[in-house]
Amino acid sequence: MRTSQYHLVTRKETPQDAEIISHQLMIRAGMVRKIGAGLYTWSPLGFRVLRKVEAIIREEMNASGALEMLMPAVQPKELWEETGRIEDFGGQLLAMTDRAERDYFFGPTHEEVMTEFVRDEVTSYKQLPINFYQIQTKFRDEIRPRFGVMRSREFIMKDAYSFHLTAESLEETYRLMEQTYTKILSRMGLKFRCVLADSGAIGGSGSQEFHVIADSGEDAIMYSDDGDYAANIEKCEAVSLLSARAEPENELTEVATPDQKTIEQVTEFLGVNADQMVKTLLVEGVEGPVALVVRGDHHLSEVKAAHLSEVATPLRFLDDKEVQELAGCDVGSIGVKDLNCPIIVDLTVANMSDFICGANKEGYHLTGVNWQRDAEFQQQADIREAQAGDPSPDGQGILKQARGIEVGHIFQLGDKYSKAMNAVVLDENGRSQALQMGCYGMGVSRLVAAAIEQSHDDNGIIWPSALAPFQVALLPMNYQKSVQVKRTADELYEKLTKAGYEVILDDRKVRPGFMLSDFELLGIPHQVIIGDRSLDEGFVEYRHRQKMEKQKIEHAKIFDFLTQHTNL
RNA sequence: CGGGGUAUAGCGCAGCCUGGUAGCGCAACUGCUUUGGGAGCAGUGGGUCGGGAGUUCGAAUCUCUCUACCCCGACCA
Structure with missing residues (x-):
């Protein structure tokens, strides 16, 4: 891609209403633009990152054996009456009415629609276990949307729903999803933690959340300094700090x-x-x-x-x-x-x-x-919040506290929805059994913000390689005037593009300082600076967004160098 | 939903108190100069002053009303 044919709109000034760094940087880099409270337009640049996140999730979900499909965003109110969840969700449900005065909700999640699908299409134990998922826009009428796409009203989520004949089978898929989420977040290069969680309005017996670790996170998570125990503070067991009651000594x-x-x-x-x-x-x-x-x-x-x-x-x-x-x-x-x-x-x-x-x-x-x-x-x-310094509930080590951004949540729902909606299959003996169900959510748009929250510096975003909108930025100094700079940049651009790299060549007529700071803001991992100064000596300069030290590479070797230093 | 605040060009803001030609910086556009760290000069375009009603000869400015947005709180994947 050449910048002259792309859409880059960056800002030097920090937007006034953006509080956290990821929101500020997303606006400054021109990734998103607010259209209303908690409603955002994704520019081509931001959308590229969103697609990267989606692609990784899709690949790993497919690898786990889950099947992608698509459900409607608009759901008839009757479905929600079957499970009685309208009250649980309260004002968060965006309601709408069509011309015939029929009532609908814009889906905040899809347990009802999914269960409706399965009760008609899955009738035999031989079709089980099965795991369906979709990547789709959701709407939750948050009381107070904030932090940009981190807590928006309309957002993109991957939601999966698995169905089983037995609790054991559910447990197995649940563990598989735990592993899949671990793979997804690892591939994205994020520091994260899987913790025990309260299951809130979704319900069910057991659930775990995946948190990207960041000081700006809205959730507190507790973890053992010497063991595997980790839980959201809402769920974290707070043990008694006194093993037995002492005899009274003082007078009242x-x-x-x-x-x-x-x-x-x-x-x-x-x-x-x-x-x-x-x-x-x-x-x-x-x-x-x-x-x-x-x-x-x-x-x-x-x-x-x-x-x-x-x-x-x-x-x-x-x-x-x-x-x-x-x-x-x-x-x-x-x-x-x-x-x-x-x-x-x-x-x-x-x-x-x-x-x-x-x-x-x-x-x-x-x-x-x-x-x-x-x-x-x-x-x-147990009615108190656990606090740092408490003994870990599993007896291994002492609890510590960290802040996290919830990007994933997996639940074992059991038969909560299948019973309410009468989703049953026939088992080996021809007997009707309520389906066991699991559900697995992951916040696609929130992950984009979470990645920035975890990886940035004073000059801008530092994309993990897997999420960067472009892998390589070619930054020619004086492209419009210098014949050798233009030729070198164009040749390298052609070669890298043909080899399958996602390259952006900045052929705008802008001053060098402007160009360099723009790409620091955009956070492209591999940057090649092409200028007369080093070309005269047969070199180009390379720098990685994370380290920023310039490295002289022989002009003839830069292609091989990039091949070795990128993941492609 | 309670409390506080804001609304004027794409972005950030002044003007309002004391009614009378709608302004500044950034961004954009044109030209010249400049070209390895967010350039300089000259010029240009861009506004239903959030909407409606009222007061007035005259309203961005005063009054009423509606709406949207932001912050704090309670709530929440």
């Missing part, structure tokens, strides 16, 4: 803590550590309010709390007025003694003794509080 004492409301204020005021205190949080329960208690230095996991059967979903904290009615004080002085509602404590809290909590009396706290003697709890459960 009421102390005045005027105007001390937060844990931080109270610990400072009393001269104690936060791990001697407990936090009592009041939430709406299924039948009246429920108290959730975690240690002072711990955070409540809202995801875990919402999973408790006693707690109403979605999780809602009581407001100031409700707190006042129940505890007789404001939020800063709630405690576990004589609290008139069920109390659910975290595993660590269950083993605490001589602890400090609010006195349910404005401006007072209790010290030397002990379970059984002074207060009772109804249930203990």
Whole structure:
């Protein structure tokens, strides 16, 4: 490709509304352009990268034996009524009506459509196991789209759905997909981690997420420093930090803590550590309010709390007025003694003794509080977020924390959808069996942003070789005037193109500095600088986008050099 | 959905308070000079001032209203 015949529109200035680096660089490089909140047009340049991501996914999915197909983006509302998921998805579903007032959703995911397909087309156990996938545009009406194509409303996703007669067969394909995702992300040259995950609105029994590691990631992931355990913080088991409860030593004492409301204020005021205190949080329960208690230095996991059967979903904290009615004080002085509602404590809290909590009396706290003697709890459960430094739940090593961008999520759904939609096959004995189902998503457009997030510098994008829009950039200095520069560049361009390289030759009439910074921004991995200065001595210059050191290569040898140094 | 903010050329912004010829920088186009790190000079094109209504002789500017977008929060692959 010659730049004169391509469409390159780069910007020197950082766009004002782009917060994270990948969004800034994608706009500056002219890969995408915003048309509305969370809606983007992909330019030819950006689209090339999108296609690279798709191609790798497609190759590896095909290699795994999955079958590509295509489902409609627009789905009849009736399908969603069959599974009752309209509520689960809530406002994220983009609804529309046609001229006959029929209701539709623009698909945010395709379990329903897929299951509808399979229940009619797959009728015998002999057709199983089978794994279908598509690469397609999805729509989710995000409450707040942000970070460019990272969290957009319309996005491209690869979604696969497998069907099985038995749970064992499902497990096998699930593991195969885990391996396939590992291959895909490895080929893209990304640093990533597979972690245990909460299955959210999709549902099912087990699920894992694939995260590209990046400080700007929206998710926190926990992993063992000396073992295989890794989980999203939403899912990560938080073990009890106290193996047994010590005997009470101190008397129950009421102390005045005027105007001390937060844990931080109270610990400072009393001269104690936060791990001697407990936090009592009041939430709406299924039948009246429920108290959730975690240690002072711990955070409540809202995801875990919402999973408790006693707690109403979605999780809602009581407001100031409700707190006042129940505890007789404001939020800063709630405690576990004589609290008139069920109390659910975290595993660590269950083993605490001589602890400090609010006195349910404005401006007072209790010290030397002990379970059984002074207060009772109804249930203990893992309701806190794990934190760095905790022992790993599998007993191997200590947990560390990292930020990740979720680019893939695999689920074992079991028979959740097949039962709801009556998708059955006949087994060997001629008996009707509900299908076992798995689903496997991967964010195609999000991967483009994630790759940039992980690989860039002050001057622009540094594409991993597998995702670069072009492999080689030929950068002639003074192409329009120097006959030997033009000839050298043209010849090399022809030769590389014929040999199958994706080459971009910058034949624009621009100054050298402009051209060089443009290609740093664009992040093309292999760059060949052709100028009179070195050509007079028989050389051209080569540099790799990652290292940027210029290397003199004999003019006659540059083709062989590139052949050796690229993956083609 | 709650709170805050913004809307003027492709991008970034000024002008509004105090109503009277719509401006600046970047980008684009033309010419000349320059040519190994985002050039200089001269010139050119490009605007329903987010939409609607109102006040006024006259509205980018004042009033009302609608809409869109951005940020923070809760929510979420």
